[in-house]
Amino acid sequence: MSQKIDLTQLNPEQLNAVKQQFDQELNHFTQSLQALIVAKNKFSECVSDIKTVSEEANKNQTLLIPASASLYIPGHIKDNTKFMVDIGTGYYVEKDAKDAITFYEKKIEKLNNESTQIQNIIKDKSQSSLAIESQIRQLAVRQHEAAKQEAVAAAK
């Protein structure tokens, strides 16, 4: 995957192909990063929701339960210390407020780690992409000069 390529050895078409590949990868990683951030925000919301609901003052709090997007049924919280947590692939586990919060915080931390990893990759890739671009430009300039000299020589 990460074999070293000497950019100065490539012709313009190859450089363009390499640049395209890098840009594609860059795009992919930026999208992944975006997805991670969205997921992280969702989990953060869950944590703050748990904190609010499990407050002492919210015991027996009344609320409206959405039966559909346009129909709500009044209800009240029977037990504000128990939460149903989605742990993935359709499985849900009952957790108390503290455990549920640690569960989500662990997830957030994991996502944070992955975000920094992806950010580093993006930094690397965009640097490489810039390097390739400057190489393309240099080559173009050199070709241009060579063509000019040829024209001069032909005119003599």
Place this chain on the structure above:
Amino acid sequence: MSDLAAQYQKVQGDLEDLIMNRQKLETQLQENKIVTEEFETLKDETPIYKLTGNVLLPVEQDEARTNVDKRLEFINGEIDRCEKNIKDRQGELDRLRNELMKQTK
């Protein structure tokens, strides 16, 4: 010549599909792994529910565990199969490329 090129392109397309498939399997594997890890940290009396359609049905911890383990096993098997296919296609692609090169010379 064009026959060979068409064949090359077809194998290349197959390979891309396989790689996408492989990625999907990897996502499933990771998700299931996270679930097993979560099962490990549960207390014995913690109830587990499974989302079936739109309803949460209670399941025994043992049942849930064996279910996810079985799923992991299945996914790992699928990954092996997929990897083997990828290798085969790659070999075929290399062979076709060599032949193409020979013909263009």
